[in-house]
Amino acid sequence: MSYEERKKELGPDDNSERLNINLLRYLWEASPLYFKESYHTYFRNLSILKSFSDNDIRIFTKYLHRREFEANELIFKYGDSGYGFYFIHSGSVSIQEPNGAEIVNLGEKNFFGELALLEEGHRRPASAVASGPTVLLGVFKPDVEKMLESHPILGAKFIHEAAVILASKVGHMTREIMTLRRKIELLEKKN
Amino acid sequence: MVKIYLFFAVLISALAFIVSFPRLTLPLGFSYILYLMINPLTSKLLRGSNQQRIIYSLFFTACACLLVIPLVATLYNAETDFKQLLKHIPELRIKLQFKYIQFRELLLDKTGVKLSLDPVTYVMRNVESQGANLLSSIPSLVSSVLEWMLLVPLFLYFFFKESKTLKVKFMEFIPNSIFEKTYVLFSQFNTKFGEYIIAKFIEATILGSLVTLGLMLVGFPYPFILGIIAGVTNILPYVGPIIGFIPALAVALLSQNPDVSLLSATIIYLIANAVDMVLVFPLLVSKIVNLHPILVVVSVLAGGQIGGAVGMIVVIPMVAFIQLLFKEIYQDLNAQ
Numbered sequence: 172m173s174y175e176e177r178k179k180e181l182g183p184d185d186n187s188e189r190l191n192i193n194l195l196r197y198l199w200e201a202s203p204l205y206f207k208e209s210y211h212t213y214f215r216n217l218s219i220l221k222s223f224s225d226n227d228i229r230i231f232t233k234y235l236h237r238r239e240f241e242a243n244e245l246i247f248k249y250g251d252s253g254y255g256f257y258f259i260h261s262g263s264v265s266i267q268e269p270n271g272a273e274i275v276n277l278g279e280k281n282f283f284g285e286l287a288l289l290e291e292g293h294r295r296p297a298s299a300v301a302s303g304p305t306v307l308l309g310v311f312k313p314d315v316e317k318m319l320e321s322h323p324i325l326g327a328k329f330i331h332e333a334a335v336i337l338a339s340k341v342g343h344m345t346r347e348i349m350t351l352r353r354k355i356e357l358l359e360k361k362n
Numbered sequence: 363m364v365k366i367y368l369f370f371a372v373l374i375s376a377l378a379f380i381v382s383f384p385r386l387t388l389p390l391g392f393s394y395i396l397y398l399m400i401n402p403l404t405s406k407l408l409r410g411s412n413q414q415r416i417i418y419s420l421f422f423t424a425c426a427c428l429l430v431i432p433l434v435a436t437l438y439n440a441e442t443d444f445k446q447l448l449k450h451i452p453e454l455r456i457k458l459q460f461k462y463i464q465f466r467e468l469l470l471d472k473t474g475v476k477l478s479l480d481p482v483t484y485v486m487r488n489v490e491s492q493g494a495n496l497l498s499s500i501p502s503l504v505s506s507v508l509e510w511m512l513l514v515p516l517f518l519y520f521f522f523k524e525s526k527t528l529k530v531k532f533m534e535f536i537p538n539s540i541f542e543k544t545y546v547l548f549s550q551f552n553t554k555f556g557e558y559i560i561a562k563f564i565e566a567t568i569l570g571s572l573v574t575l576g577l578m579l580v581g582f583p584y585p586f587i588l589g590i591i592a593g594v595t596n597i598l599p600y601v602g603p604i605i606g607f608i609p610a611l612a613v614a615l616l617s618q619n620p621d622v623s624l625l626s627a628t629i630i631y632l633i634a635n636a637v638d639m640v641l642v643f644p645l646l647v648s649k650i651v652n653l654h655p656i657l658v659v660v661s662v663l664a665g666g667q668i669g670g671a672v673g674m675i676v677v678i679p680m681v682a683f684i685q686l687l688f689k690e691i692y693q694d695l696n697a698q
Binding site for chain 2: 236245246247250251253255292309311
């Protein structure tokens with residue numbers, strides 16, 4: 172149970188709550204004196220984690236893996252088996268077709284690879300290459316499974332957010348396909 | 363590319379180190395297996411509120427205490443059985459020789475073939491010399507046990523304390539191009555290995571208990587030691603139950619007590635193994651590793667050749683992991 176929920180249950184005037192070690196640990200990690208890099212500010216500003224409380228973010232960051240890529244280093248290739256969802260902490264990533272043509276270039280505070288967490292036996296539908304020196308924060312399938320076991324509510328929230336992103340991408344793609352179909356029909360009629 | 367070569371060079375060096383220094387790596391490996399077995403329990407202990415943690419701790423402490431009582435009773439009775447067995451070894455040797463002479467005469471009478479070798483004497487001489495070797499190696503065995511009693515808890519403590527840090531450092535070392543696959547395979551291996559060992563341990567305990575209870579009910583001699591042997595040998599796939607039955611067969615054939623019935627012992631072993639195959643194995647073990655029976659037999663033989671009894675036990679999850687690895691490589695090649 173998070174600090175906020177516990178406080179709601181006890182009431183604002185209740186002083187019987189003992190020292191909360193988790194809260195103290197969180198405050199210490201969020202302080203400028205904490206020498207290890209904390210990703211709290213980075214994730215606080217991300218739209219995907221808007222439903223996460225500060226404590227949820229603190230727990231979530233423990234499941235992340237920091238990976239550094241050099242310029243033009245391959246992150247994953249088209250057809251590779253995919254297990255990871257990446258947040259772009261710094262730098263940029265070029266999503267490319269198998270022939271090398273760029274589809275989109277994603278900058279800081281963007282993310283990609285959410286389908287790998289949701290689909291069994293997922294194969295990457297495109298390649299990802301670091302455009303310059305890039306730092307990615309990855310969360311992988313085994314981490315999500317551990318999250319669902321140790322922090323099920325947090326895990327469910329994260330999966331839900333990933334599903335929402337995917338749903339919006341599918342909706343966008345459907346609209347694109349319909350638009351393209353209409354254009355093709357118009358062109359065929361002209362011909 | 364350099365990072366990949368460096369990674370594999372370090373991996374090969376680590377494997378060479380493991381093979382070259384078994385005195386250090388065996389207790390380390392054993393501690394790691396214990397860590398994999400206990401870790402799921404500790405994550406349950408750490409989850410939830412303070413009250414829940416207290417309840418979980420009390421529950422597991424109670425289970426551990428309750429397990430000690432039958433364990434001590436089993437060890438005490440097994441020791442008594444073993445002492446009785448040692449007393450009867452000369453008697454067993456004479457009976458075996460007598461049975462062999464009868465068999466030799468029967469064979470000569472029926473087929474005209476004369477067996478000149480005396481396997482009983484040969485086997486008993488080997489057993490005696492091995493026993494003498496075992497006796498002389500007891501001091502070094504005791505020092506190894508003491509070494510393990512010191513090293514295993516120490517390694518286990520550091521696994522629990524530093525496992526996350528070690529994991530992060532190891533992950534940082536893996537090159538980016540193979541990171542995802544390596545991490546997923548490593549996680550799957552850890553989970554499956556720990557689950558397999560726990561499942562085999564539970565299976566062996568259930569089978570051993572069933573055999574012990576059954577043999578006690580029918581008044582068969584040495585029920586505890588036979589139960590322990592049945593439980594331990596059951597860890598070996600396919601051949602284990604047969605090997606586990608051999609001591610009971612020997613005791614039944616050589617005993618002159620009319621209450622000792624081979625048929626009743628056979629029925630008990632069959633029932634215990636049937637319960638194991640129908641209930642315990644499918645529920646606990648088979649869903650963890652999914653291997654063809656022929657592959658299991660070949661792996662067990664190869665594991666026994668390389669690592670003895672320990673090799674026979676750990677080879678199954680290792681082969682399951684290698685199967686996973688090859689499947690992954692094959693799917694990647696197919697996708698290309």
